[in-house]
Amino acid sequence: MDRTLSGETKVCGIFGNPIRHSASPRMHGAAYRALGLNWVYVPFLVEPDSLATAVKAIRSLGIMGVNVTIPHKEQVIPLLDELDDSAHRSGSVNTIVRRGNRLIGYSTDGDGLLLSLKRELNRDVLGQSIFLIGAGGAARSIAFSVVAAGASSLWVSNRTRFRADALCHDIRQVFPNCQVHAMDEGSPKMDDALRHADIVINTTPIGMAPNVDAIPYSSIAWVTDKHLVCDIIYKPHPTRWLKEVAERGAQTVGGAGMLAGQGILAFHLFTGFEVPYDIMRNEV
Ligand code: NAP
Numbered sequence: 015m016d017r018t019l020s021g022e023t024k025v026c027g028i029f030g031n032p033i034r035h036s037a038s039p040r041m042h043g044a045a046y047r048a049l050g051l052n053w054v055y056v057p058f059l060v061e062p063d064s065l066a067t068a069v070k071a072i073r074s075l076g077i078m079g080v081n082v083t084i085p086h087k088e089q090v091i092p093l094l095d096e097l098d099d100s101a102h103r104s105g106s107v108n109t110i111v112r113r114g115n116r117l118i119g120y121s122t123d124g125d126g127l128l129l130s131l132k133r134e135l136n137r138d139v140l141g142q143s144i145f146l147i148g149a150g151g152a153a154r155s156i157a158f159s160v161v162a163a164g165a166s167s168l169w170v171s172n173r174t175r176f177r178a179d180a181l182c183h184d185i186r187q188v189f190p191n192c193q194v195h196a197m198d199e200g201s202p203k204m205d206d207a208l209r210h211a212d213i214v215i216n217t218t219p220i221g222m223a224p225n226v227d228a229i230p231y232s233s234i235a236w237v238t239d240k241h242l243v244c245d246i247i248y249k250p251h252p253t254r255w256l257k258e259v260a261e262r263g264a265q266t267v268g269g270a271g272m273l274a275g276q277g278i279l280a281f282h283l284f285t286g287f288e289v290p291y292d293i294m295r296n297e298v
Contacts, residue, residue: 106151124159130271
């Protein structure tokens with residue numbers, strides 16, 4: 015620690031359980047140092063039955079804002095005063111900002127992925143066909159971000175079909191001109207849809223440590239060197255799935271850049287400052 019806490023120090027943090035392996039304190043700490051800000055970022059281990067008390071403490075302790083991670087991203091919603099569109103649409107909150115006494119929820123996951131694609135690969139999603147595997151909170155955030163950024167079509171496949179249907183329905187309500195299709199996991203048409211996609215994104219935890227041998231979809235026959243395949247898992251890097259599709263020629267990107275991207279966007283909401291991408295990316 016190369017800073018001294020003082021009466022002026024502003025406090026941010028992260029609520030989660032488990033929390034000890036979170037990279038966010040390192041990422042935000044590096045950003046404060048780079049910008050010379052007298053701020054600290056604290057990992058808070060919050061049990062589910064303490065979440066409401068912890069959220070109240072943001073107000074009572076004058077905390078500037080917190081990130082929210084597993085398992086609180088959905089449960090925290092009714093405890094907030096207001097939701098930004100990003101959180102409302104994705105049904106999950108990864109960032110809470112205190113404005114005066116009001117707590118506002120955001121999801122920076124989807125735009126964080128877009129930022130990482132731009133910064134890691136100089137890729138935009140404008141006019142691209144996107145295939146999402148999964149329809150949970152991260153998938154919803156990503157779906158709204160890619161469609162808002164001009165993706166031409168979106169396919170969603172999920173173990174639980176009705177969640178894929180619900181996501182597609184919600185996208186159509188906001189973006190009636192985007193072609194949106196839900197699909198059963200493992201449907202015979204899935205390889206065909208994957209073959210025609212430009213960007214394929216795994217948003218499920220399948221393949222995440224410790225289950226590092228698992229892959230989100232058994233077929234890789236559809237993969238070509240035209241595909242960009244993205245796995246938002248960042249541990250391990252690369253995942254087994256990314257290794258296999260890379261061997262078939264696809265361009266690949268893991269979840270570390272998205273983690274940095276969502277952190278950079280949260281940092282901006284907390285502090286009002288922009289931090290260079292590499293400052294946070296180097297800490298992941
Ligand atoms: P979530 O809301 O719980 O959604 C999980 C999704 O994965 C659901 O679609 C679920 O399908 C599917 N799924 C889970 N286990 C499955 C299995 N065994 N077989 C088939 N499908 C399965 O979780 P989330 O918050 O979206 O997070 C998902 C992943 O993204 C996690 O690995 C998380 O670490 C990662 N993530 C990364 C970043 C980053 O910055 N890189 C940010 C956010 C999240 P059902 O609907 O059928 O349950």
